[in-house]
Amino acid sequence: MKALIQRVRRAKVSVENTTVCSIGPGLVLLLGFGREDDPELPASPHWKTFLNKIVNLRIFPDTKGFFNQSLLQAGGDILLVSQFTLYADCRRGRRPSFAEAGNPETARVLYNRFIADLKTMCPVVQTGIFGADMDVELCNWGPVTISLDSRELSPRAG
Numbered sequence: 582m583k584a585l586i587q588r589v590r591r592a593k594v595s596v597e598n599t600t601v602c603s604i605g606p607g608l609v610l611l612l613g614f615g616r617e618d619d620p621e622l623p624a625s626p627h628w629k630t631f632l633n634k635i636v637n638l639r640i641f642p643d644t645k646g647f648f649n650q651s652l653l654q655a656g657g658d659i660l661l662v663s664q665f666t667l668y669a670d671c672r673r674g675r676r677p678s679f680a681e682a683g684n685p686e687t688a689r690v691l692y693n694r695f696i697a698d699l700k701t702m703c704p705v706v707q708t709g710i711f712g713a714d715m716d717v718e719l720c721n722w723g724p725v726t727i728s729l730d731s732r733e734l735s736p737r738a739g
Contacts (some may be wrong), residue, residue, distance in 0.1 A: 582618050582631060582691070582731040583667040585611040588640050592660045592719035602707035603717075607657030609719050610635065613667035614683035614691050622713035623694050632695075634734060636702050640725050662717055663692050671721045685712065692734040 593603035596646055633678075639648050641655035652659070669677035672732055676724065683691070689711050700706045710713045 582622070582627075583613045584631070584635065584729045584731065585664070585667060585709035586635060586638070586640075586727045587611075587719060588722045589660075590720040590722045592717070594660065594662060594707075595716040595718070596710055596713045601710060604649065604660045604661060604705065604707050606655070606722070607705070608635070608652055608659050610659055611664035611667060611718070612692065613664045613696060614688040615668050616683055618687065618691060618725035620681050620687060620690055621693060623698070623717045627734065628698075630731065630734050631731050632698055632702060634729060636699075638727065638729050640727065652703065659699065659703050660705065660707045660709075660719075661696060661699065662709040662715065663688065663711045678708060 589604070589607060589609050591603070591605055592607075592609045593599050626725065636653050636659075637651045637653050641648070641650040641652065643649040665679060665682040665685075666677070668679060668682035670679075670681060671677050682688075692711055694709055696706060709717070
């Protein structure tokens, strides 16, 4: 599982020129699942570590402007969007390969479970529409953009 995290002042998702969700200050989380991610992933230690890492990353400013607060401490929102293109392989040719992206049926199940688990940790979680052609608008604050890959995290809390 991979995520691209962007700290934002505001963000919204539109489908067919209709806004389906929006947030104020917080995080836009683009989330993708790979071929190796299966329906058993939520039972693994990597799942909880990944969730905890996202909501506890200290990337929000304290009163002195230093990165000392997490999303939970800062009281921010999350806008979560499914993003299989995080698994693009651009090493050969000019057309990306998405062979490492998870199949859509499994990814949908994992995405919905991720939403449910994230909502137990964060008061405001808005979501795009899985598989839809979405327009994502955001005002990146900083800018701050961080990528996470579950294969690179130790399976431990936080």
